[in-house]
Amino acid sequence: AAGVIQSPRHLIKEKRETATLKCYPIPRHDTVYWYQQGPGQDPQFLISFYEKMQSDKGSIPDRFSAQQFSDYHSELNMSSLELGDSALYFCASSLTGGPTNEKLFFGSGTQLSVL
């Protein structure tokens, strides 16, 4: 079965640069979530989108923005990168109204390293 696809798998950036992370949800899933996980930490919720509209907002810095496109894929844009942004970024998706509508399925993540 198709899973959540994230790209790139690894990304290395310098301080103050920008980065764009992409997420392709499971086909027919309409909700996308972004999480940030630092080393040895639990995943922290950043933001979510349902039907291309922002549905929930967590601890996302103002330097970050995200959107969901008409094909339901999502992009997380990160500007003015800081050393503390180095983390594993996960995208998850779910299907509203389906038989497993409460379940979130996670992608393999993007490992961002800011040097």
Next chain:
Amino acid sequence: GENVEQHPSTLSVQEGDSAVIKCTYSDSASNYFPWYKQELGKRPQLIIDIRSNVGEKKDQRIAVTLNKTAKHFSLHITETQPEDSAVYFCAARLYGGSQGNLIFGKGTKLSVKP
């Protein structure tokens, strides 16, 4: 907002023994409680979950119990195997329509010694 506490932070057991991880949540409105297993550098994988209208659920060697009154839920792994070694996260979610993200506990690092 929701707050999830998880204990213990580390757990070491002998192969074949049982392991129990406990979580408490703060928002009595939360209605969905999944458990994820995460190996180093990999994605969180859903291993079992429970809705608030159910008290217990079992899947082979894994079981989850929920006490809504006390606002706590637990993961039970029986006959542990070395491949069960990983970090386990509990989470809580107030699910309604398209709303409701997962709030995670801090995780439990389980080590199963052969």
